[in-house]
Amino acid sequence: METAYIKTPLGIAKILGDADGLQSIIVLNNEETVTKVIPEELEEAVYQLNEYFEGNRQQFDLDLNPQGTDFQQKVWQALLDIPFGKTTSYLNLSKTLGDVKAIRAVASANGKNPLWIVVPCHRVIGSDGSLTGYAGGLHRKKWLLEHESPAKQQSLF
Known part of the structure; x- marks a missing residue:
């Protein structure tokens, strides 16, 4: 298993x-x-992540091999279908997976996503539009959603 540490606008990524x-x-x-x-083995991932942070990449094209249960794998696969610049709710994600009652299990699997940004768990928000839990911290989730937003926030000063 190879390891690399890179600097990102949100901290060091492993x-x-x-x-x-x-x-x-x-x-x-x-x-x-x-x-x-x-x-x-990690060069392409580093290259694509850097492109993402520079604003030059909206989709990743990488071989993924996250380790998790069958259910977690199913949730992580569904996260890949959330388009860049869009969000969905835990409830909608549960519906997409065919079981509206699985919302807590879906949220738990989302929180255990091992592939930060590439599998876009940050695009899942509360049904009321709130920024709910994020393993990397809500400040990072907010930054990522703003980074992907088609309408960039302008400074007043």
Whole structure:
């Protein structure tokens, strides 16, 4: 398993993967030394993440290999269908998966998504439009949604 640490506008991201695909991308709350030489297996992921943060990428084209239960895998797969710049609710996601009563299980699986940004769990919000829990912190979720928003916030000053 290869590891790389890259600097992003939201902190240091830790990327894990191998020839079978990416297993994990998480943002850290502590400082870590940025990887000087990116392992070959992670080069494309680093390149695409940098493009995303520069505003030049809306979709990722990477081999993914997250580890989780069958249900978690199903939820994570459904997250990939949420378009860039759009959001959905936990309730709508549950309906998409065929069981409106599974909303808590869907929310739990969403929170365990190991592939930050690439599998866009940040695009799931509360039914009332509120920013509900996010493993990377609500400030990061807000930043990501604003970054993807078609109507960019303008500064008054």
